Amino acid sequence: MTDFTFLQTQIIGNVLVVTISREAKLNAMNSLLMQELTACFRSVHDSLDVRAVVLTGKGKAFMAGADIEEYNGLDAGQFFAFQDRGREMYRSIENCAKPVVAAVNGYALGGGFELALACDLIVASTKAKFGLPEVNLGLVPGGGGLQKVSRLFGPYIAKELAMTGRFLTANEGKEWGLVNRVAEPEELLNATMALAQELAQKAPLAVQVLKKLINEGRDASLETAQAYDRAFLANLFRTEDAQEGITAFVEKREARFIGK
Numbered sequence: 001m002t003d004f005t006f007l008q009t010q011i012i013g014n015v016l017v018v019t020i021s022r023e024a025k026l027n028a029m030n031s032l033l034m035q036e037l038t039a040c041f042r043s044v045h046d047s048l049d050v051r052a053v054v055l056t057g058k059g060k061a062f063m064a065g066a067d068i069e070e071y072n073g074l075d076a077g078q079f080f081a082f083q084d085r086g087r088e089m090y091r092s093i094e095n096c097a098k099p100v101v102a103a104v105n106g107y108a109l110g111g112g113f114e115l116a117l118a119c120d121l122i123v124a125s126t127k128a129k130f131g132l133p134e135v136n137l138g139l140v141p142g143g144g145g146l147q148k149v150s151r152l153f154g155p156y157i158a159k160e161l162a163m164t165g166r167f168l169t170a171n172e173g174k175e176w177g178l179v180n181r182v183a184e185p186e187e188l189l190n191a192t193m194a195l196a197q198e199l200a201q202k203a204p205l206a207v208q209v210l211k212k213l214i215n216e217g218r219d220a221s222l223e224t225a226q227a228y229d230r231a232f233l234a235n236l237f238r239t240e241d242a243q244e245g246i247t248a249f250v251e252k253r254e255a256r257f258i259g260k
């Protein structure tokens, strides 16, 4: 993998661990950091070695949102270009063929909360804090998170979070269906790796299709979404992995999936 300024990457088995490393600024996303995350996830999309990704942050933040210092002095055109780079970054995760598990170690604010929301599963440390504090800057969230939070929690909770900017704890996130698992800080990476390794063992094409069906089905009518489920199921049935999975079950052995 390429050398990055603000990312550290490590492959463990077939799980890629991506650590955002701009600790002095609480991993706030400047333009370069956004471009690096986009490039990283685009290369993961095509990688044959990687079957799942863990995304985490170094220090006391997962990501404290957009780099407000970079905002300072931008004209409107530059500001929109910054937002577009953010959108590309979230898309590179949402469209990545591999499942991405966020290990939220601390602050996940504004664009950092939206980054966690772009991931497929969320494991949060008891130190994690999720929030949309853009209102304090006279702004609103621009990375898609506002509508995701509204659809996930309902408009009343979304308004409370976005209008007050208050932070959500890991346990509140778990209670409300945002967080899959909560772990003590020292156990966060192990707990997240265990989940990512479990996903990495599954048939890669089936996992990729599940990600797409759930992400895209959310905004379609039930009838349409279920029609897509059936169409993709028919395609998967023809894959070598599905035939291997079915045969392995009948032969009472472990399936060996190859992603074809």
Ligand code: COA
Pocket (backbone or CB within 6 Å): 024, 025, 026, 028, 064, 065, 066, 067, 068, 069, 070, 107, 109, 110, 111, 133, 134, 137
């Ligand atoms: N953009 C740029 N720099 C940021 C940042 C951001 N979003 N968030 C934190 N930083 C920087 C601080 O300016 C500080 O830099 P400095 O040491 O050079 O002064 C450093 O990171 C440490 O942050 P600090 O505020 O001292 O830590 P804290 O523990 O007292 O507070 C937060 C933590 C997260 C509550 C606070 O930093 C904060 O509110 N950040 C902004 C969050 C936000 O509004 N995000 C949405 C942006 S659209």
